[in-house]
Amino acid sequence: RKEVEQDPGPFNVPEGATVAFNCTYSNSASQSFFWYRQDCRKEPKLLMSVYSSGNEDGRFTAQLNRASQYISLLIRDSKLSDSATYLCVVNQGGGFKTIFGAGTRLFVKA
Amino acid sequence: NAGVMQNPRHLVRRRGQEARLRCSPMKGHSHVYWYRQLPEEGLKFMVYLQKENIIDESGMPKERFSAEFPKEGPSILRIQQVVRGDSAAYFCASSPLDGGANVLTFGAGSRLTVL
Numbered sequence: 193r194k195e196v197e198q199d200p201g202p203f204n205v206p207e208g209a210t211v212a213f214n215c216t217y218s219n220s221a222s223q224s225f226f227w228y229r230q231d232c233r234k235e236p237k238l239l240m241s242v243y244s245s246g247n248e249d250g251r252f253t254a255q256l257n258r259a260s261q262y263i264s265l266l267i268r269d270s271k272l273s274d275s276a277t278y279l280c281v282v283n284q285g286g287g288f289k290t291i292f293g294a295g296t297r298l299f300v301k302a
Numbered sequence: 303n304a305g306v307m308q309n310p311r312h313l314v315r316r317r318g319q320e321a322r323l324r325c326s327p328m329k330g331h332s333h334v335y336w337y338r339q340l341p342e343e344g345l346k347f348m349v350y351l352q353k354e355n356i357i358d359e360s361g362m363p364k365e366r367f368s369a370e371f372p373k374e375g376p377s378i379l380r381i382q383q384v385v386r387g388d389s390a391a392y393f394c395a396s397s398p399l400d401g402g403a404n405v406l407t408f409g410a411g412s413r414l415t416v417l
Contacts, residue, residue, distance in 0.1 A: 235393055235408035236345065279344065290406065294344035
């Protein structure tokens, strides 16, 4: 079983749609959680951290469920520019114990 | 502040040759991480270095791969006798301290193609 699992997609949605991604992790001792965004052939960039209380940044909402060991990302009012691969990232303590999921691809169509 | 600089951006090698990838961390960052990303896969941790020290290399293949971060100059990931399976994007990230993914800044990556 992979340490971090994501649905690879792709998710094809029209502009303005709401789309949600889930991610599960296997190590219950994981300490911190993040969503990164990676554009085609570019480097990953931090999108947002994920907290148990949930957090929101504009159109993006992230949730963490420690009991079920999953993380979610909700994107409202999708824009064409949201098209990218979204990487679920789990940190088990220290930068070198950062585990990246394989990513979920999102295509937003006009 | 130039960010994390990696070069070359693209490198083509024939099987059996050596590949050297360089990474200059952000100014003020003393921690460097190397990741490999195969097509359609996630980033896989390879090695974590501080100046003149390898802290963790648990993700790096035991043979043909080596990494260093000298007192002066960039970090270097060296792949000897490359094989086709080494073709991938190699990303370097740096951080000012070992504090988790939220302080990782990535370079643009070096894409290695082995013919």
